[in-house]
Every structure is written in C-alpha cells, then in structure tokens.
Amino acid sequence: MLQQIIQTLPQVLVDGLTLGFIYAVVAIGYTMVYGILELINFAHGDIFMTGSFVGAGMLFFLLSIGFMSSVPSLILFIIIILVAAIVTGVLGVGIERVAYRPLRRKNAPKLIALITSIGISFILEDAVRFIAELKTGNYILTAPPMFQHRFVLNVHSVFPFFNNATFQSSFLVVSIVTIIMLISLDIFVNRTKWGMAMRAVAQDRETASLMSINVNRVISVTFFIGSALGGATGVLFLIQYGTIDPYIGFILGIKAFTAAVLGGIGNIRGAMFGGILLGVLEMFAAANLSIITNNAMDSGYKDVFAFIILILVLIFKPEGLFGKAAVEKV
C-alpha cells in the first residue's frame, strides 16, 4: 500500500503544485481585499474566469491576423497575459467603484457588500457566457495548444522506489510566472511606499487617512493588483488545461478562498502557502484516497479529505496557519 503511494508521489507533486500555484495566486486576491476592507469579494473567482476568457479572445484574435507565425509563442504568451491582467485589473477597479464604494460611503453593513459581490459574480458569469456564445456558438472554449512539449522527469533511475513523472512545458510556464508574481507582490507590499500605505489602511483605515493617505486610492490600487493577478492566473489556467467555461471561477474561487482561510485570511504569504498546500493535498487525495481507505472511499471524496484537513487546522489554530490571533484591546 505504502509502496504504491510512494511510487506515484513525484507525479502527484508535479500536478499538485500546478493546481496549488493557481489556487495561491487567486487566494491572494481574496486575502488582499479582505485585509483592507474585511470584505469577502466573491466576485474574485469570476474575475479569474474573465481573465482566462480575455486571454482566449486575445489568442484567437492574434491567431486570426496571423501573428502567431511571425513571433515565438513565448512573446505571444507575454502579450496575452499582460493584456488579460490589465483588462481584469481595470474591471476589478470598476467593480469596486460601481458596487462596493457607494455601499462603503453609506456605511452599509458588511453583509450587504457580501451579497453584492455574489450578485456581481453571477453577472460576470452570464455576461461572459453570452459573449462567448455570440462569438463561437459554444461557451466551452478550447484554446489552440501552446507549450505542449512533454518532459519526462526521470526520477526512477535516481530513486528506484519512485515512478517517473511527466509534465508539459506549460507546467514550467505556470510555475515560473506564478513565482515571479508572488515574489514581486511580496516586494511591492513590504518594500514600497504604496505597499506601506496598503498595510497602514489594512491596520486602521481612519488613522491611515489622518496620515494623509488617500484611502480610496489605496483601495483602488489593491483591487487593481488583486484582480490583475487573478486575471493573469486565468490565462495560466487556459495554457495549462486548454479548456475553459464561464463556470470555472465558482469552484476554483471557493477553493482559493479556503486556501486563504487556511493560510490566515488577510495574510499574503499565508495565502500563497495555503494555496500550494491545498493543491497538493487535493491531488494527493485524488490519487491515493482509495488506496488509503482500501476502496471504501474513491477519489471523488478528495474535497472532503481536503476540507477535513482545513477543519482540523482551524480547530487548533482558528486564525489560520500564518494569521495572527486578534487581540482585543480594551
């Protein structure tokens, strides 16, 4: 039994990391907005989805004008991911302006903003579906293959108890791009003036505004960055899995939100770690659950497994793995 689990471990790790990186970046979007506004922005999963559709649209457009033949696919990819990030970033700022800011100005309860975000998520799903159906007649889009070169990671010859792992070059693209995004975000938040302003607003909005910080602008920047990262991840998802539909944001959004809670909501490094952990756990469960439970549970229960881990973590550490326990000052 153990031998079987160990054999597939390299492949599980490769697949789990791919999924985990995607969860991680989407989780950051949830955690950043929560950190600043204490708002769970449920529309974020659908911003991710919109990003993947913008990327697909851009890809089809560039293909139709014959751009692909003249440039290497890496440059094409960089153009697409930048366009998708900017479009979704602007979309995120727009959503904040139209839907959340008026509520904030009127001091509406947080629950209202939460329901608004759920409404926005439905609007995005159906708007994208409508446009996709109008253009192609089918809203399940399949992108032309990119980065399809297959690598075989020859672990077996070094460690004979492992099986070989295979992955596509898209795995490398996803990992490198997400690592770049994660590191630059970390530097941005911790080393720059804007990052400092952001952290100040997260700590205490009113005091920050007294220190001549333009709170609304900081919130807009937060939404822009969170949404742009989400949209860019949408493009990565498109490259990795090839097929997208307007409903991918829902399940993925919930899981990314879970990852953010697992890492400690409001904590950016926690979200990164939580995302990767959740991806690997889920993949591990999908591959091994039936072996561990001796066929009592098949891999369909992988989410149950992942969420049991979440509950266990939260029982012992309710603030999440990286979160700080809230100290009530009286």
Added chain:
Amino acid sequence: MKLKRIIPLFAVIALVVGLIAGCSKSGGSSGGLTVIKIATQTPLSGGSATLGEAIKNGAQLALNDQQKAFNKKGFKLVLAPYDDMADPKKGVSNAQAIAADKSILGVVGHLNSGVAIPASQVYEQNSIPMVSPANTATAVTDRGLKTVNRICARDDFQGPAGASYAVNTLKAKKIFILQDQTPYGSGLASAFRDEAKKLGATILGYQGITVGEKDFSGVISQAAATKPDLIYYGGVYAEGGLIIKQARQQGLNIPIMGGDGMDSSTTVQIAGSAVKNVYFSTVVGDITKTATGRKFADSYKATFHKNVEGYSAYGYDSAGVLLKGLMTAIDKNGGKLPTRQQVTTAVRGVQNYDGIATKVSFDSKGDNKFAKIYIFKFDKAAYPATEQTEITKQ
C-alpha cells in the same frame, strides 16, 4: 433629479406593456386551429447544451414535417422548448409549468437521467406522456410509470455491450474505470464493470471524479500507476474530453472508452489530437448511412444552419413517436382534442414506428424493443467518429 424619478416609471410602463402583449399572444387558438403544444425539456445552457439543443432542433423538425397533417384535422402544432439546465430542481419546476399549460400534450426529453427521474413523477401525476430520446438509466422505466417511454437503449444494455466490445474485440484484460458520480455516469460504469468482470477482465480501479472541475491528473496518475490496457469513463464530454487529454499527457496511449455522453463534436474540440484511439458506445447510430438519414441531415442543416449531432435524429424520432400517438388519440376521439390520458395510452401503444434512427415498438414498461447499441471510434481528430459495429438487444 426629475430624470431619476422618470426612469423607474418607464421601467414599470415597459413591464406592464410587455405583460399585456404577452397575454394576448398566448390565446387558445390561432386562425381557427386548436393549438397543441409539444414541450421539449433538455439542457439549452450549461455543459451539455450542444446535445440538448440537438434534441430540441430534431423535435422542431418533426413538428414542421407533420404540421400539414395536423392542420388538416384542425390542429396546429407548436413546440414549447424548456431549458432544464441539466439540473433536477429546474427540471421539476419546468415540469410543473408544463403541467399547468393545458395545451401541452406531450414532452420530448430529457437528456440526463438524473433530471428525467424526478421530473417524470410530475408528468405521471398529470398524465403527460414523455418520450425520451436519451435517458439510458434503468430506473427511468423500471419504476413502471405509465407516462414514461424511451426510444433509446438502457444502461444495463449499453454498459454490457461496451464491455463485450472492450473485452472480446479490443482484447482488454486490465481495465481502469472512472465515473462522474451522476446517476448516468455511475450507472453506466457499474454496468460496464460487472459485465467486464463476468467476461474475465481484471478491474484495476473504480474511481469517481467531480463534474465541473478541469484537473483530473490526480486520479489519472493513479490509473497510470496500475498500467491498464483500457480506461473506461462513465460521464459526459466536458469532463471526458479533458480526461482523454490529460491521460495522453501522462503517456497513457491506450484505448479509452466511454458511453454516449462522449458522442459530441465538443469531445474532439477539447481533446484535440488526443482523441485518436477513443471508443464510445452509443444508442445513436450513424444516420448518414441511409438515404432517409442523409435527407434528414440536409434538411436539418438547411433549417438550423448547424450540422446534425448524434441526438438530433433521436429528438426527431421521439417527437415523431409522440405525434403518431397523438394522431391515433385524435382519431380515436373522433377528431376532437384528446385528453392527456388518451394520448398517454396511445403513445405507449405505438408499434413498429419506422423512424430515421431507429424502429420503435414499446413494451409494457415503455422500453423500445428495437433499441440498438453502436460502437464508434475516433480515428482522427474530427467529428463524427466512424461506426465500428452494432450490437442488438436480445
């Protein structure tokens, strides 16, 4: 400020005008003809909309073709398409709406057995005859409902037919099975599993996946580790296409087999060149082999500007059977509008109906005695696939 107040006023006016206009249209008769509505209930949105729309269009074409015969008797046929969104809750609430519309005398649908089973309870209470083009789950007719009929084969035949092809023709000895945890997918997969075991194959694993997800590499790497020589998937193309693709990415260049849920051009779109060496069993044959089938395909294309999907002809035949029953009921009732009960009895009594895709004779449960299973294979990345063989019910 004033403008702000006017806008809601306009909205209300528009709503009221719309309501009035809507009411005036849904009158009982048009041009002296009594309107008979035939409803379709299929997913027109969501992951399996391609198949659902094919059924709806097929039924529409059947209505168009029979319109004249009914006009002569003083009736006008109207199609009432409902979108069940492949969702049992939506299917039931649509069924209630259908029951409330007294001019509806029959239903063509559903695509998903999971939706058909609860919805047909409502049809039974209101005695609305249903003819299903695609529900293969055994429970659909095994409940012994008077209103429920199907022209396609049953799962407990589709699964075994696939298994006998996999084991006897493809010589598969070690089989790994995946299913999507819906009544359709798991019903198909477990029927396949039992028959394959009986025929002497080893089942290496039987695993579930979640509908709506895109990454199945975890369970595929588990399959790859057991080194199977065939993978069977019980489910629909949206996940099936990705499973094919991700299996090939992990170096599994073995035959992959599925049920009729894989019979779609979208399978090819999603899986791309990985679709080669994929087999599926289906209740729908290649209609373009016969002259009437080709004629149907042409008129379908001319009417809807789309190519026929596998289920188009079955939608047509389901509606055809329903209309034949309806015609009998009208004649028996002396040319007057029959009741729903009369239509239900007449539809169940249909014998030797020659459709485009299949011949139809209902047995006492509402199953078609002439149902066949066809095995198809994708030789290249193009739809439709090529028919390999057909297996008839014994």
